[in-house]
Amino acid sequence: MSLKKLLEKKSEVLWQENIPHISIDCAVFGFHESSLKVLLTKLKDQPLWSLPGGYMSKEEDLKEAAGRILNERTGAEDIYLQQFKVFAKVNRSEGFFEEFDNSLWHKQRFISIGFYALVAYTDVVPVVDEFSDGCEWVDINALPEMMMDHREIFDKALVTLRRQLNYKPIGDKLLPEEFTMPELQKLYEIILDKKLNRGNFYRKMIGYDILDKLDEPRKGGAHKAPNLYKFNAEKYTTALKNGLKEGW
């Protein structure tokens, strides 16, 4: 079925079930093989990619709606979510769905509430739903052209991540439970978009007193086995409350 036919068919139910004019768009971040990735989808019959999104039902809280939308897209439960900005330019969907009738659900003016989500990469199985013909992880340094203002939403999500690095458990949510110091440094470098000095990074991180060093180094590989760390949940939570003190 074409996208147009499908949206027409769904329109009435969407009007019945959801709060009009409000949409949710999510920048879902995952860290894999030393690169930060974002989950993108592509609507059927459309050339451009988009952030996964959806609507808020009349009985849902906002965060509940965002969680449900992402669960449907990723299979993951209890995803770490933060709303960060509302995108509401009058003309943000101008030129989009132009061929549709004005009574169509999708033709409304939507005020979109932006969330960022942090997931363990391996917890996610991208789902291509009935409206899409693609859903996949894309390296944040190789983003395709995106529809409407979705690139702006993504950019703002990344800037927010950067600002919140000292206040939110971003490392903990993106890294696997056990990780090496170079892996943690790489994540910080990508989010901050700058190279960090290895010695300084190590000293600062140890200085925060939020990591536990494991007794056993990582096994396998030709090189000297690197030390493994994990976040100390209690200390990390306490430290984030006042913000980690130093900038990078």
Next chain:
Amino acid sequence: MSLKKLLEKKSEVLWQENIPHISIDCAVFGFHESSLKVLLTKLKDQPLWSLPGGYMSKEEDLKEAAGRILNERTGAEDIYLQQFKVFAKVNRSEGFFEEFDNSLWHKQRFISIGFYALVAYTDVVPVVDEFSDGCEWVDINALPEMMMDHREIFDKALVTLRRQLNYKPIGDKLLPEEFTMPELQKLYEIILDKKLNRGNFYRKMIGYDILDKLDEPRKGGAHKAPNLYKFNAEKYTTALKNGLKEGW
């Protein structure tokens, strides 16, 4: 006219002109006589106070709408505004306007977009509009009981201010153009909700290199005339881009 009658009379026009389900609520901060104040209003015939708010017309951008709402309340132009969070609990207006008919504009479920605003206290002339019987500055340490979730919105606004103190020109917007170091310190202490050491505060502030010291101290008063400072707009803007480096 009673509030009920007035709202019934206005309802149709509100439906015609505005985007349903979306409201804007603003925590407007002003600094006066060493205390941080917030602007509160009180609906006619209602016992509780509220943050000033309003709706978004069908042709308005979000920030434009917030600016208009505050201009109507304060007479001030070009108010410094930052959206900070959406408040959207399903039951947030439960029990409110219970006696009204469901077709009334005010009986909808509203998703409220929270803004904080920073104004020069003396620029504002609080306006009591036709829906209200009060609009005044209140010390943030002496807030009255507030309606719906407005206390939660205020609390979140203040926490956001605290978090953004190193990223946004908060001092510049709240202080008069020329100020003394003790006045700046007092503002920081109130926002951060803690006492700061005077010598350390002075050293840090000077270290940021964002202030210009004026040639002439403040005149009048029995004591030694204190030095006056103002923000160096260019240096302050540059410094905030990466965030002032140290925490307090």
